[in-house]
Amino acid sequence: MKVINLHQEEHEIIAMAVENNRHAQQKIYSKYASKMLSVCRTYTKDVHHAEDLMITAFMKVFAHLKNFEHKGSFEGWIRRIMVNECISYLRAQKKVSFLEDEYYQEDAFNNIESNLSVDDLQTLIDSLPDGYKMVFNLYAIEGYKHQEIGQMLGISEGTSKSQLCHARRMLQEQVLRQKNYSNGTESI
Structure with a gap:
């Protein structure tokens, strides 16, 4: 009731x-x-x-x-x-640009254990180029499908997939770099 x-x-x-x-x-x-x-x-x-x-x-x-x-x-x-x-x-603000990249390779992203805080994760996401960040947010956080993202942003579905792939790769590299740095294995 x-x-x-x-x-x-x-x-x-x-x-x-x-x-x-x-x-x-x-x-x-x-x-x-x-x-x-x-x-x-x-x-x-x-x-x-x-x-x-x-x-x-x-x-x-x-x-x-x-x-x-x-x-x-x-x-x-x-x-x-x-x-x-x-x-x-x-x-x-003309802060967003998308590379018209229809060709992307779906990577198998590893689950990387990390002790990052929510603020640290937000900082990593903030460091993404605006186009990557926008597609990543719409897909991973808001739950939109690539077709919907393409319509919302005026880009193709393939470009949306490519932007997400690049964003994931950059985030994974950043997390690994931060993890290596905190373990003392980061080389200068």
Whole structure:
């Protein structure tokens, strides 16, 4: 019974927010802001830019809230707006370029045990070229398929696969380098 009540309460809050009820909008913002800031942070290195993107995206959420059809997850709907806002921002900044590389070799990536923290992993992902990083985030973190990524970014499915392959290879090399460095086997 509680699940139904929670779903009903969210439904009512959304309906109130559609009517520009600031209290309802604040409830939605408070519930999802930290998760959505994390989403935006995966696309930009600067937390201040991530905050700006999140706020801009929340303005779009509230402007288009009447279009939410209550099919699927409300959080997922908000998340997609956040991702699209980040992609639009990066495109406008002309920070993303994709090598049209249809030919990629699917590598067998080894599971490398590592004691990296979440912050260390984010730093490694941040060091990727923007195109690699964007495809990696969309595929590995957001769960999009290559065909969807291609449509979102205006690239071919093969280019998406290639970008992911290059990103994985770079991350694996960085993790191995860091692991060797911490074990004292890194050569200068």
